[in-house]
Amino acid sequence: MNTPIETQLIDGKAFAERMTQKVTEEVAELQKTTGITPGLAVILVGNDPASEVYVRNKTKQTHKVGMRSFMHLLPETTTQQELLSLIQRLNNDPDIHGILVQLPLPKHLVADPIIQAIRPEKDVDGLTAYNAGKLALGHMDGFIPCTPLGCLLLLQQEVPNLRGLNALVIGASNLMGKPMAQLLLNQGCTVTIAHIDTRNTAELAKQADIIIVATGCRELVKGSWIKKGAIIIDVGINRIISDDKKIKLVGDVAFQEALGIASKITPVPGGVGPITISCLLHNTLCATKKHLSI
Numbered sequence: 001m002n003t004p005i006e007t008q009l010i011d012g013k014a015f016a017e018r019m020t021q022k023v024t025e026e027v028a029e030l031q032k033t034t035g036i037t038p039g040l041a042v043i044l045v046g047n048d049p050a051s052e053v054y055v056r057n058k059t060k061q062t063h064k065v066g067m068r069s070f071m072h073l074l075p076e077t078t079t080q081q082e083l084l085s086l087i088q089r090l091n092n093d094p095d096i097h098g099i100l101v102q103l104p105l106p107k108h109l110v111a112d113p114i115i116q117a118i119r120p121e122k123d124v125d126g127l128t129a130y131n132a133g134k135l136a137l138g139h140m141d142g143f144i145p146c147t148p149l150g151c152l153l154l155l156q157q158e159v160p161n162l163r164g165l166n167a168l169v170i171g172a173s174n175l176m177g178k179p180m181a182q183l184l185l186n187q188g189c190t191v192t193i194a195h196i197d198t199r200n201t202a203e204l205a206k207q208a209d210i211i212i213v214a215t216g217c218r219e220l221v222k223g224s225w226i227k228k229g230a231i232i233i234d235v236g237i238n239r240i241i242s243d244d245k246k247i248k249l250v251g252d253v254a255f256q257e258a259l260g261i262a263s264k265i266t267p268v269p270g271g272v273g274p275i276t277i278s279c280l281l282h283n284t285l286c287a288t289k290k291h292l293s294i
């Protein structure tokens with residue numbers, strides 16, 4: 001008989017609060033000992049409403065931990081060259097220790113050359129070829145993209161030894177799926193990556209001890225895909241109109257179906273999302289310390 005098991009919710013919000021508190025203490029200590037305040041520059045091009053919310057939260061939390069925030073809100077009409085010139089200016093500004101270009105960029109801009117223009121020492125999003133290459137080589141001292149780093153920290157809290165576990169990463173973006181797979185590989189997991197052209201994702205999921213999903217397809221992962229006792233990390237954030245006509249956030253996992261089958265799951269909202277910004281602040285603090293060689 002298929003008896004349901006108790007599914008534990010992984011509280012990302014509480015984890016993020018603890019992490020942010022630690023960054024706050026370290027920023028105060030750094031200021032006391034060196035007089036230096038970490039500075040984070042965030043660039044947002046255009047008016048994507050979700051990006052505006054994320055960028056506003058980044059500014060708010062940057063101030064809250066005692067760092068300086070340099071916000072660049074650019075119009076939709078910004079050209080590739082204007083954006084590259086701004087990045088050059090920020091690269092050379094000694095008050096700025098971290099630079100981030102909020103993604104996605106408007107369609108007329110080509111994201112990769114813009115991201116690659118960021119000096120690797122200020123690339124707190126971990127998206128330059130240098131930092132991605134470091135991670136691919138198994139080095140953990142480069143900058144690691146914030147969302148996969150947050151997922152790894154949550155997983156390590158739940159499962160101290162990940163060695164030998166079967167992990168399925170669904171989604172292969174540079175921001176999430178690819179670095180996530182590298183991180184899990186570096187932890188000793190047997191990693192499979194499923195993506196848009198994968199034909200048997202459900203079958204792969206049934207073999208997985210850990211499923212990490214970041215596709216933007218609402219409720220893609222069904223209860224029937226999940227092995228009993230698996231751990232699910234849901235990175236998806238999809239906005240839907242609920243029966244009572246309110247906007248509701250749902251993940252890439254059919255949450256209700258997963259209950260009773262998964263041993264642990266991150267909820268949406270309140271799972272992975274909040275840790276993304278804590279990891280950004282952590283990376284900015286690390287960038288400042290590296291700059292000071294401490």
Ligand SMILES: Nc1nc2c(c(=O)[nH]1)N[C@@H](CN(C=O)c1ccc(C(=O)N[C@@H](CCC(=O)O)C(=O)O)cc1)CN2
Pocket residue numbers: 050054100101102103104125146147175237249268269270271272273274275276277
């Ligand atoms: N340059 C980058 N662009 C983007 C990144 C990134 O790491 N670097 N990640 C996402 C957006 N993002 C931060 O930028 C982000 C996404 C979600 C959350 C969050 O707290 N989510 C909440 C729900 C909030 C809501 O949408 O109402 C949750 O899941 O509980 C924070 C940051 C894409 N772009």
Ligand SMILES: [Mg+2]
Pocket residue numbers: 105106107108109110111
């Ligand atoms: Mg584009």
